[in-house]
Amino acid sequence: MGEHNDSIQLLENISMGSRHSFDLFYEKHISFVFQIALHVTGNRAEAEDVCHDVFLEVYQKADQYQVSKGSVEAWLAIRTKSRALDRVRKKKPILRDKLEELLSGEEKGADKQFLSELEKDTIIEALKHLPKEQREAIYRSYFREETHKEIASTMNRPLGSVKSLIRYGLNNLRKQKSIFSRIDSNGGEKDGIL
Template structure:
């Protein structure tokens, strides 16, 4: 049986109250959901809390899945991403809101949007671990397209300092484990 058809059948049985179907669905997707939440949040305990929220919502609102919008797996990925972002927004509202506005969400099919979003959120998390001046200089240069001269005016720093912020910020980004792990071929959940 096709994987998505099996998932749809399980969702229908969950709507009808089948504990066994919920357990099968849970076992099939717990690691997938946990991996997504952890990649976005970067904290195992909070990622586990997001998993609980996603599965609780699934129990209460499994009828919300719409097959014409994508696979069950993509639906879960988007739902997990949304819950994870809600947690991040509570902690890092300013940078998240600015960076989220950079990528339109309706240009690709749901599965491609999910992959693009995952990559973008890994980058956002990495940027949030940089010192503030490095993060601002990189954000202005690469996301707002400002020249070094424009950045010096906004940051009120000499040109040499701005170039150093960018250079050291990029070096620090290259060292971050979250970016290195994302680029690795194996993207499975690692404990």
């Protein structure tokens, strides 16, 4: 509890302009923030940039922390994840090209690369809009890494049908605005996502 109260006091001091309190707060929480940023971005340089953004925001908006809404760590975690996801989204202009490669069959293994590049949450949300059998086939193939034969056996469907379910499901995912709405024609982020 003392650690938590120390962080709250540091935030109060930061909101009154204390650079020393900011330095102490930074030292206390940088490792925590960096680990979250690195986990989301998967890249050290990007994670460092996210940390810079988060702590700049802390310095400028320390008074926005509210004890009633959770711990300082939770507040930092939410800000960090949000900034990291923003950064990842801005780096996704290649998504359309990868999807095109997948659907045209030009690149072997592009389907797994495509799905690994999307955020898992976005995919799961998009899958909810597919017919049940397409959703199940894609989920088993990409998240459980089952072979097409294993999926056919589990779903009691012919192998060719499973392959078709996956192909049609990926085509349906392609049509969903929830995947592409984050990318405008210039490769930047659009509003309204998450």
